Amino acid sequence: MTTTEAPLSVDKPRSATRPAARRNNFELYSWVFMRLSGVVLLFLVLGHMLIMLFLDGGVQRINFAFVAGRWASPFWQFWDLTMLWLAGLHGGNGLRTVINDYARSETTRFWLRTLLYCSIVLTVGLGTLVLFTFDPNIS
Amino acid sequence: MAGTTATAAETRPREEYPRAKGTLYRGDLGMWSWVAHRITGVLTFFFLFVHVLDTALVRVSPNAYDTVISTYKHPVMILFELGLLAAVLFHAFNGIRVMLIDFWSEGTRFQRPMLWTVVGLWLVLMIPAAISMLTRAITELFGGH
Numbered sequence: 001m002t003t004t005e006a007p008l009s010v011d012k013p014r015s016a017t018r019p020a021a022r023r024n025n026f027e028l029y030s031w032v033f034m035r036l037s038g039v040v041l042l043f044l045v046l047g048h049m050l051i052m053l054f055l056d057g058g059v060q061r062i063n064f065a066f067v068a069g070r071w072a073s074p075f076w077q078f079w080d081l082t083m084l085w086l087a088g089l090h091g092g093n094g095l096r097t098v099i100n101d102y103a104r105s106e107t108t109r110f111w112l113r114t115l116l117y118c119s120i121v122l123t124v125g126l127g128t129l130v131l132f133t134f135d136p137n138i139s
Numbered sequence: 140m141a142g143t144t145a146t147a148a149e150t151r152p153r154e155e156y157p158r159a160k161g162t163l164y165r166g167d168l169g170m171w172s173w174v175a176h177r178i179t180g181v182l183t184f185f186f187l188f189v190h191v192l193d194t195a196l197v198r199v200s201p202n203a204y205d206t207v208i209s210t211y212k213h214p215v216m217i218l219f220e221l222g223l224l225a226a227v228l229f230h231a232f233n234g235i236r237v238m239l240i241d242f243w244s245e246g247t248r249f250q251r252p253m254l255w256t257v258v259g260l261w262l263v264l265m266i267p268a269a270i271s272m273l274t275r276a277i278t279e280l281f282g283g284h
Contacts, residue, residue, distance in 0.1 A: 035241070038234045046231060049224060054268070058275060059211050059220065064201035067194075084191070091184035098181060123191040130198045138200060 030093050037090045044083040068136035081131050088124040092116060172254050176233050179226035186223055214276040221272045225265055232257040 053059055070076045095116050103109035164170075196204040210216055236253045240246035246253075 035238050038231075038238070042231045042234070045227060049227065053220060053224065054271060058272070059217070060275065060279070062208055062211070064197060064204045067197050067204070087187055088191075091180070091187055094180045095184055098177060119188060123188055126195050127191045130195045134197060138198070 034090060034093060037086045041083070041086050041090060044079060045087065048079075048083060068134075071131070071134050072136070077131060081128065084127040084131070085124060088120050088127075092120040168254060169250055172233055172236075172257075176230060176237070179230040182226050183223070183230060212279065214280045217272050217276040217279070221269055224268055224272075225261075228261050228264055229257070232260055 052062065071080075096113060099109060099112045099116060103112055193204075193207050196207055211220065233254075236250070236257050239253060240250050
């Protein structure tokens, strides 16, 4: 078997261009979070889709009055709030991984991640605001 | 799997393949389950973004909310919802498989039968779901309001 001089173009461990290794366990915690939130989301999301798409006529019956009736109960408020936060963070962290994998330059990576973080803050923030300030008597 | 893909390479002299080039990984079933997990996850994320925005209309007016939600009741959108369910169900069941591979000592050994279990469970739920939703879409299209 022949081997070439520099087998693969990977930076040498101590080269100046290579960023220093992270000193914290963020990626470990994100890995654990994906699994824990995944188990909870399995029940929350599949339950949500069963109710919204199949029971009592499915999507055809959904309107403002239906939402108002559900959010009168703290149980469904808590369900939806938990689902919103977990899905936003689980999906956001998943997309962060996808961006890290496929973005080729640091500039692209930076801007895609900025866009991602803004959209997560927007959706989770807006959803939380709506859940806490919902008014069934709005005209 | 390795036995069938390696034969073509082995017929040529080794010298043609310097180590640096390596061999092209053509993918095992496990790789495709990973690809499918990514695609279904990204699609679901984009729907989540839209869905939070449309639900936020309850804070604008009942009329605005009802108008936008009525688009979800259109037969074409019911097909889209079926697709969303397909993506979420696969992602959910394959996610359990990923966790079993990670945490169960026998997980890696059974990754392939577990993938077939995921596909089987997915089919068992998707077939009645598709019948239910397609029936509703057709009713909406012809006998609807």
